[in-house]
Amino acid sequence: MDRVGGAMNVLVWLLLALPLVGAAVVAGMPRLVPERAVVPVGVGVSGATLATAVVLGLAFDRSAAHRVQFETDVSWIGAIDVRWHLGIDGVSLPMVSLTALLTFLCLLSLTRTPPRRARALVGLVLLLEVGMLGTFVALDLVVFFLFFEVVLVPMWFVIAVWGDPDDPGGRRRAATTFILYTVLGSAVMLVGFLVVYAGSGTFDLVELARRGGDGIALGTQVAAAVAIGLGLGVKSPLWPLHTWLPDAHAKAPTIGSVLLAGVLLKMGTYGFIRVWLPVVPDGARVVAPYLAAFATVGILYGALACLAQCGTRPLRPLAGIGPAAPSGDLKRIVAYSSVGHMGFVLLGIATLSPVGVNGAIFAGVAHGLITGLLFFLAGAIKDRHGSGLLAAIGGGLYARMPRLGGLFLFGAVASLGLPGLAGFWGEMLALLGAFQPNAVLTRSTYVVLMVLAGFGAVLTAAYFLVLVRRLCQGSDRAASSTVRDVTAIEVWSWAPLVALTLVLGLYPRAVLALTEPAVHLLVGR
Structure with a gap:
């Protein structure tokens, strides 16, 4: 298993953290994000997530696409050996890229006619992105299941x-x-x-x-x-x-x-x-x-x-x-x-x-x-x-x-x-x-x-x-x-x-x- 160390491993965490924090801020902090700024902020957060996915794709070692890269593997629930195990290989990278792109384009399309209850909708879409991306980077069955359900x-x-x-x-x-x-x-x-x-x-x-x-x-x-x-x-x-x-x-x-x-x-x-x-x-x-x-x-x-x-x-x-x-x-x-x-x-x-x-x-x-x-x-x-x-x-x-x-x-x-x-x-x-x-x-x-x-x-x-x-x-x-x-x-x-x-x-x-x-x-x- 190829364990790519250093700052690049943080990118997978960032891939999940950006839409999660964005959902919390948009949905839970109306003073920080006024109604007129909800959709632009959602576009910005999903755009940053897409940019992170692009950086991951550029940094991905294509000569070792069969190996897990940008890997995090730490114990989470020791009693049943559940591990917070995340990473990307050649199967998951296309799915991660597709997810980040479609989420960004969906939120971008909302700028044409902002929807009713835009704050809740943008927050839910960003939360959806967390679950979708997490499913594609999870390398533990329990973690996979949790993201699958999100x-x-x-x-x-x-x-x-x-x-x-x-x-x-x-x-x-x-x-x-x-x-x-x-x-x-x-x-x-x-x-x-x-x-x-x-x-x-x-x-x-x-x-x-x-x-x-x-x-x-x-x-x-x-x-x-x-x-x-x-x-x-x-x-x-x-x-x-x-x-x-x-x-x-x-x-x-x-x-x-x-x-x-x-x-x-x-x-x-x-x-x-x-x-x-x-x-x-x-x-x-x-x-x-x-x-x-x-x-x-x-x-x-x-x-x-x-x-x-x-x-x-x-x-x-x-x-x-x-x-x-x-x-x-x-x-x-x-x-x-x-x-x-x-x-x-x-x-x-x-x-x-x-x-x-x-x-x-x-x-x-x-x-x-x-x-x-x-x-x-x-x-x-x-x-x-x-x-x-x-x-x-x-x-x-x-x-x-x-x-x-x-x-x-x-x-x-x-x-x-x-x-x-x-x-x-x-x-x-x-x-x-x-x-x-x-x-x-x-x-x-x-x-x-x-x-x-x-x-x-x-x-x-x-x-x-x-x-x-x-x-x-x-x-x-x-x-x-x-x-x-x-x-x-x-x-x-x-x-x-x-x-x-x-x-x-x-x-x-x-x-x-x-x-x-x-x-x-x-x-x-």
């Missing part, structure tokens, strides 16, 4: 208080469903962590990865793999544990949707890579084919749900239970697309191969950038038209708002996996991993799943093209022709996502060079 209550408030203003009951139901699912999933995951501790005597992730499951019986590993997989699968979201997601996205405010899709979902898939694969590898080998099958169903389900949402008839729930959902809700379409895209991430992980897992990490980063952009755009379109329904928005975005329409086209073709953009590489590598999975897995099963997932990619292209045609093309005289196009603040908020989607599409090695050595260490054995 995000739940702030996100509940973000959805329930600042969500859809036209449906207060709906936004509270969506927030409650989100927290119930994730709390129950986390409880099951904690049981899995305790099973690991009972079999190994340690919570330390670096030590557990070094052992590679040695000393933990196969039955114990399988039980732990199932429990941990269920808990992480809720957050990922794995079909059929995804049902909290569409409503949460549809009712959340724009920044809530961006952070939920861009970062919170990645906390689940990151947990699969950081915990599930290296800590209980024998259990993962038993469970992996089932994970791959559910992931593939999610790919197809997400695409078919999006195609149905692009239609014009109300959508009836399964078995006719409950009210019909309105068709053509733009945010709900993007939400269902996330179920499909995260299915590719989970399929890559389930191959247990370095190629598939590298593809999963890349697909997660690309999804955060592209879907974050799409939710920004969907929120802007909804704000301008007073509704997120396609029928209310009308067509002809190219004619009425050419810049916004062009950006939406860019986000759509990036999300469907156009070569040359970031969305292509991760899904391609995940499919390649399924074509040649780990030798201990049944290749014929994975080849069938690869074909089905490939068909899901075709359906993804179909629904995005239908959506672009319905939303952007033509001329809808019923729609307002006086709606504003993209503003300056929106350009600054969205431009980094567009640029990084292009850069990673043309130069994927910017991410893969970091992840490949670390993945080989975690999975190669």
